[in-house]
Amino acid sequence: MKPLNLGIPKGSLEDATIKLFRRAGWKISGSSRSYIPTIDDDDISCKLARPQEMSRYVESGALDAAITGSDWTLENESDVAVIADLVYSRISFLPTKWVLAVKNDSPVQKAEDLEGGVIATEFVKSTERYFAEKGTSVQVEFSWGATEAKAAEGLVDAIVDVTETGSTLRANGLRIVDTLTTSNPQLIANHESYEDPDMRAKIDQIALLLRGALEAESRVGLKLNIPKDRIESILELLPSITAPTVANLYGKDWFSVEIVVSEVEVRDLIPRLRERGAEGIIEYPLTKIV
Numbered sequence: 001m002k003p004l005n006l007g008i009p010k011g012s013l014e015d016a017t018i019k020l021f022r023r024a025g026w027k028i029s030g031s032s033r034s035y036i037p038t039i040d041d042d043d044i045s046c047k048l049a050r051p052q053e054m055s056r057y058v059e060s061g062a063l064d065a066a067i068t069g070s071d072w073t074l075e076n077e078s079d080v081a082v083i084a085d086l087v088y089s090r091i092s093f094l095p096t097k098w099v100l101a102v103k104n105d106s107p108v109q110k111a112e113d114l115e116g117g118v119i120a121t122e123f124v125k126s127t128e129r130y131f132a133e134k135g136t137s138v139q140v141e142f143s144w145g146a147t148e149a150k151a152a153e154g155l156v157d158a159i160v161d162v163t164e165t166g167s168t169l170r171a172n173g174l175r176i177v178d179t180l181t182t183s184n185p186q187l188i189a190n191h192e193s194y195e196d197p198d199m200r201a202k203i204d205q206i207a208l209l210l211r212g213a214l215e216a217e218s219r220v221g222l223k224l225n226i227p228k229d230r231i232e233s234i235l236e237l238l239p240s241i242t243a244p245t246v247a248n249l250y251g252k253d254w255f256s257v258e259i260v261v262s263e264v265e266v267r268d269l270i271p272r273l274r275e276r277g278a279e280g281i282i283e284y285p286l287t288k289i290v
Contacts, residue, residue, distance in 0.1 A: 001198035003045040006206075007057060007066025008037060010048045013185060017067050020086075023216070023287050024209035043202055052122070055080055055188060064193035065203050071098060071162070071183035075126050081194050084187040084207040086214060096183045098123050099166070100130075101174040102158045103151055111178055112136050117157030120150045123180070127160045130180050148172040212288035219289060220263050222270075223282040228253040230277040237272055239265060260289065 008017055008028065018028045021039075028046060030037030035048045049057060054068035055078035065083070073080060100119075102108045111134045120143040121127050131138050143150060143159070151159045152172045162183070163169055166176055187207050193199045226234050231246075238244050238259050245258040257278075261269065270281055 001043065001196075001202075003043055004193075004199060004202050005062070005064045006039075006044050006046050007049050007054050007063040007068070008046050009051040009054060009067055009069075009185075010035075011050060013051060013067065013069070014048070017185070020210060020213055023213040024206075025288075052076075058188050058190050061190050061192060063190065064199055065187060065189040065206070067185055067187055069096070069183045070186050071096070071123070071126070071181060073186065073188060074181065075123055077125065078188075079191070080188040081191055082186050083189050083194070083203055084211055086185040086187065086210060096162050096164050098126065098160055098162050098180040098183065099169070100158055100160050100177045100180065101148075101151060101169050102177055103154070104173050104175050106158075106175075108158065108177060114138055114158055119158050119160060120147055120156040121160035122147070123160050123162075126180060130160075148174060208290060209288060212290040215289040216286035218263055219260050219286055220266055221258065221284045221286055222261050222266065223256065223258045223280070223284070224273060224278040225249065225280040226255045226257055226278050228255065231255055234273060234276045234278055237269065237276065239269075260286065 008014065021028050026044070027040045028037050037046045037048060039046050047063060049066070051068045052072050054063070054066045055073040055076045057063045058066050058080045059078040067086070070085070073082070100111060108114055111131065115136050116138070118139045118141060119127060119131075120141050122143055124140050124142050127140050131140070141156065147159045147161045148169060149172065150156045151174055158177070159174075160180060161169070169176065187203070187210065189203050194203060235244060235257070238257070239261055247256045249256055266283060270283070273281060
């Protein structure tokens with residue numbers, strides 16, 4: 001088959017995307033000045049593009065598939081196939097929110113209070129839809145950057161901007177009035193490309209392994225040895241995706257047990273296992289859970 005043209009987001013998602021692909025099994029490399037990164041897979045050709053434009057390129061067929069934010073697919077009203085939502089990872093991808101914000105001393109308490117006002121944002125179409133649904137007439141202006149400053153300096157009545165924690169908004173003397181939408185990275189594909197059997201197989205492979213890498217980020221493997229007379233009391237402590245793997249140790253009245261467990265649970269679990277007689281406890285990182 002011809003190589004899959006895969007879009008890698010330029011900017012804030014770039015490093016996290018490349019690291020996630022590395023854990024999934026692909027090494028992407030390139031310089032900061034290059035828009036054509038290399039990948040160690042002859043069936044994939046990578047291209048860099050800004051997330052804001054990515055869904056348009058996928059819709060047009062210039063790209064077969066891409067990683068981009070769900071917010072920009074929504075903003076561009078792009079007709080693409082959403083193959084995988086790359087959510088819930090506390091390491092790679094943090095969810096972001098598009099929020100309506102005003103100065104701390106603004107009398108505005110809700111969106112409807114901005115009737116006749118001016119709103120600055122990059123998220124123009126979605127902001128216009130939001131206010132239309134509220135039945136509130138506003139002027140939405142495209143912001144080329146430094147959006148927080150426009151509200152802080154009184155150039156506009158409010159802004160719609162993207163945030164993870166809200167700390168930058170607070171640092172600029174702004175407060176959040178409402179949340180328009182929450183965004184997460186997605187693997188999207190061109191409909192025609194996804195109908196091709198070879199392309200579909202490759203895109204599905206990428207989706208499977210990316211999800212597996214994300215699932216593994218917050219979990220670890222745990223191995224331990226348990227004496228036969230303690231097996232039941234220890235097994236009742238063990239969480240697992242399905243059930244723990246248990247095997248006899250050769251020539252001994254001991255069992256070897258292996259589980260996959262949340263990284264957060266391990267710190268409390270290991271001391272409790274030791275108290276009940278488990279020995280040889282080994283914790284190890286995971287790269288993928290499929």
